[in-house]
Amino acid sequence: MRKPFIFVILSLLILAWMTLNNLVDDWGRLEGGWENLTTFVSESMWPPNWSVIEAQSYPVCEKDIEFFCSVGYLGMLETLKIAFVSTILGFIGALCLSSFAARNLMPMYIAIPFRLILAATRSLPSLIWAIIFVIVIGYGPLAGVLAMTFYTVGYLGKLQYETFEGMPSDALEVSKAMGLSHTTKFTSVVIPETGNHLLSQLMFMFEYNVRHGTVIGIVGAGGIGYYISTYLRFLQYDKVFALLIIIFVVVVLIDLLSLMVRSFVTDEGDVRKPTWLKEMMKLYQSRKASSEQ
Amino acid sequence: MVLEDISIGYNTVLASEISARVHPGEVIAVLGPSGIGKTTLIRTIAGLVEPIDGDVELNVEKRGGLGYIPQKLGLVRHASVYHNVNLGARASLPVIKGGSEERKKRVNSALVALNIEEKTTEPVRRLSGGQLRRVATARALAQRPKLLLADEFLSELDHNTVDVVIDAVKELLDAGASIIMVEHHEENVELLATRVWLIEGEKLLDYSIEEWRNRVGEEE
Numbered sequence: 001m002r003k004p005f006i007f008v009i010l011s012l013l014i015l016a017w018m019t020l021n022n023l024v025d026d027w028g029r030l031e032g033g034w035e036n037l038t039t040f041v042s043e044s045m046w047p048p049n050w051s052v053i054e055a056q057s058y059p060v061c062e063k064d065i066e067f068f069c070s071v072g073y074l075g076m077l078e079t080l081k082i083a084f085v086s087t088i089l090g091f092i093g094a095l096c097l098s099s100f101a102a103r104n105l106m107p108m109y110i111a112i113p114f115r116l117i118l119a120a121t122r123s124l125p126s127l128i129w130a131i132i133f134v135i136v137i138g139y140g141p142l143a144g145v146l147a148m149t150f151y152t153v154g155y156l157g158k159l160q161y162e163t164f165e166g167m168p169s170d171a172l173e174v175s176k177a178m179g180l181s182h183t184t185k186f187t188s189v190v191i192p193e194t195g196n197h198l199l200s201q202l203m204f205m206f207e208y209n210v211r212h213g214t215v216i217g218i219v220g221a222g223g224i225g226y227y228i229s230t231y232l233r234f235l236q237y238d239k240v241f242a243l244l245i246i247i248f249v250v251v252v253l254i255d256l257l258s259l260m261v262r263s264f265v266t267d268e269g270d271v272r273k274p275t276w277l278k279e280m281m282k283l284y285q286s287r288k289a290s291s292e293q
Numbered sequence: 294m295v296l297e298d299i300s301i302g303y304n305t306v307l308a309s310e311i312s313a314r315v316h317p318g319e320v321i322a323v324l325g326p327s328g329i330g331k332t333t334l335i336r337t338i339a340g341l342v343e344p345i346d347g348d349v350e351l352n353v354e355k356r357g358g359l360g361y362i363p364q365k366l367g368l369v370r371h372a373s374v375y376h377n378v379n380l381g382a383r384a385s386l387p388v389i390k391g392g393s394e395e396r397k398k399r400v401n402s403a404l405v406a407l408n409i410e411e412k413t414t415e416p417v418r419r420l421s422g423g424q425l426r427r428v429a430t431a432r433a434l435a436q437r438p439k440l441l442l443a444d445e446f447l448s449e450l451d452h453n454t455v456d457v458v459i460d461a462v463k464e465l466l467d468a469g470a471s472i473i474m475v476e477h478h479e480e481n482v483e484l485l486a487t488r489v490w491l492i493e494g495e496k497l498l499d500y501s502i503e504e505w506r507n508r509v510g511e512e513e
Contacts, residue, residue, distance in 0.1 A: 174367030177339040178384035178436060179356040188380055192372040 040237075048245055049238035052227075072246050075224030079213035080250070082144040082223050087206040089145075090152020094118075095198075097153065098160035099186045104172060105164060106182075115161070122154025126209075130216035144221030148209050156205050163197045164190055196262060203258030207251055214247060294338070294440055294471070299347030301330055301337045306345055308334070311497045313490065315440065318466055321473045322482040325492035331475045332364065334492070335442045338473065353439040357385025360438030360470075362446045366429040370418045374428050377417055378403055381436030396435075403434040406461045423454045430458050434465060441465060443474040447481045459484055479509070 052072040055061035061069035100106050101114035124132075129147035137143055171193060175185045191198065217225015224243060231239045300309035307330030315321060323331045336342045338349055339361050353359055360381070361367070368377050381403070382396040404410040407427040412420065417428060426446060433441050441462075447455055462472065462485065473490075476482050482489065482505075489505040491498045500508065 168365075170363050170365040170367040171369050172367075173336075173339075173341050174361050174363060175380065175384075177341060177359055177361035177442070178381070178438075179354070179359065180380065180384050181356075181387065181389075184380075184383055184388070188372075188376065188383070189369055192369050192376070195371055 044235070044237040045241040047238065048242035049236070050242055052239050052242045052246075071227045072224075072243060075217075075227045075243070076246055076250060078141060079210060079217065079223035079225070082141050082148060082221075083206055083209035083213050086145045086148035086152055087202065087209050089149045090156055090205065091202050093149070093153040094156035094160055098157045098164065099182075099190070101157065101161040102164035104167075104169065105186065105190065111161075118154050118157035118161070120154070121150050122158060124151070126151035126212050127215055127219065130219050130221040134220045139220040139222075141222035144213065144216050144223060147216055147221055148212065151212075152205055152209065155208075156201055159201045160198065163194050163201070167193050199262050200258065203254065203261060207254045207258070210250060210254065211247065294352060295348075295350040296338070297348045297350065299337065299349060300345040301333050301342070302345055303333070303342070306495065308492050308495050308497055309346070311347070313497065313499055315471045315473065317439075317469045317471055318487075319471045320466065320485045320487050321471075321490055322486035322488070323473060323475045323490045323492065324477075324482070329492045331492060332444055334490075334497075335361075335444050335473065335475055339442050351440065354385075356387065357436055358439045360433040360436050360441040362429045362433055362441070362443040364444045366425055368417045368425060368428060368432075371416060373414050373416055374404070374409060374420070374431075375400060375413045377428055378431045378435050381432035381434070384436050385438070399435045399437070400431075403431040403461070406434060406457075406464065407431040408457050423450055426450060427454065427458065430461055434461050437465065437468060437470070439470055441470055441472045441474075443472060445475050445477065447474075447484075448477065455481070455484070 053067055053070045055066040055069035056071060056074075063069055067073055097114050097118055101111050101118060103111050105111075106114075126147050129150050130143060133143035133146045137146070167190065171189050172185070175189050180189070213223040214225040214228055217223040217227075218229040220226070224247065228240055228243055231237070231243070294315040296311050296313045299311045300306050301311065302308070311334070323334060325331050333342060337344050338351070339359065340349070340351075351359060369380070378400045379396065382399045386392045386396050386399070401410070404413060407430055409424060409427050409431060412424065412428075417425065420428065426449070430446065433443075447458060450458065466472065472485070474485070476486075486505075487502055489500045489502065491500065491505075
């Protein structure tokens with residue numbers, strides 16, 4: 001079992017190497033690359049310029065805490081809002097379409113047209129959707145919301161119908177034999193059975209949309225990307241670096257939130273694990289007790 | 294229900310020239326060695342597998358007329374016991390037609406009959422094997438189908454649980470339902486069956502329970 005597996009991996013690696021070799025015309029370009037990178041980071045990016053979390057000079061900040069008037073906060077908040085709205089709208093739109101695109105829920109003559117619709121919305125990257133909506137409705141967050149909603153429908157829709165198709169067939173077969181309607185089958189069997197995957201995909205998509213919010217902001221669709229593109233234009237890489245750190249922190253926080261949300265629907269949630277807070281409390285109490293003795 | 298000269302199987306024929314009728318109140322035990330086609334026959338009657346040849350005439354309502362308990366039970370693992378049993382009630386009393394009180398009544402009486410009323414809010418994934426079988430039977434009881442197809446639904450149960458399940462199934466029979474059940478254990482056949490279908494040598498042999506007892510007696 002092991003040998004064929006290693007053989008397949010090695011063959012794939014060789015194939016990838018040959019393809020790369022075919023793509024790259026001059027390997028000499030790699031020479032001095034590391035040096036260029038270290039020069040760029042040390043001279044232009046490092047240290048990050050944390051003025052991005054201080055109040056902007058204009059408009060005048062009327063809040064008690066300066067941070068709430070900063071580029072980092074306002075940009076990130078707008079990106080989060082765009083990502084949140086488009087993820088929710090996209091998730092609902094994707095559920096409607098994917099329930100008709102799964103082959104185990106619908107006959108092929110219905111599933112195929114819905115798959116084509118999802119493929120069409122997915123084939124345009126969110127950046128292109130953003131450019132289209134900026135042209136149609138102008139600069140601003142609405143263009144960002146629409147662009148990311150369309151992309152989310154296509155992307156999540158595919159993940160969802162593949163999840164539905166991969167679910168165990170016995171509960172579906174029972175509901176088919178019993179004569180349950182498509183809506184009941186979908187809402188009462190398919191969604192509870194695949195809830196964990198759907199939530200995971202939803203959180204992944206939210207995180208994806210937050211990260212992509214930076215890219216679509218560059219073409220004028222609002223959010224933190226607008227500030228990144230401005231700083232890039234003025235070669236203020238240290239400020240860009242500070243904003244990238246803020247995005248990284250937010251992405252990690254979303255990941256933690258995802259872990260927490262999913263624990264409600266997984267088997268994992270059945271086993272009570274000690275939380276770090278409880279463990280610290282126990283340690284504190286035992287130390288207190290021993291010191292009192 | 295009428296089976297008219299059907300052949301069953303997937304890629305190859307497992308049994309052919311099967312013709313039989315099931316009348317209200319009858320309990321058919323389908324017997325035969327493993328892999329002979331018992332489950333395939335049940336799945337063919339349930340409409341999950343097309344017969345290779347012939348017709349299956351169910352003569353029950355399309356919505357809720359047919360109940361099915363597969364070997365793996367087909368429960369929604371991440372939903373509660375109530376949700377699963379309610380699915381049975383929803384099959385015969387769709388939400389769109391109202392009747393929520395009647396549905397609630399059916400679900401609660403099924404939970405009580407199967408002795409699982411204390412587990413109502415528990416997710417199904419946390420239940421033991423015996424409890425799972427009781428939930429699947431409660432789902433069928435709440436559905437009140439005219440024909441129940443059950444694949445080894447009494448296996449792996451202790452005697453007390455078998456009694457509880459049998460009592461619940463008898464409620465269905467009293468309401469005029471018929472049951473086709475796949476079985477391996479002779480004692481379970483004796484508990485419920487009024488007829489036996491034996492699949493042997495690609496053929497289905499139809500016995501009344503008396504004829505079956507005689508055959509078993511002769512073989513012993």
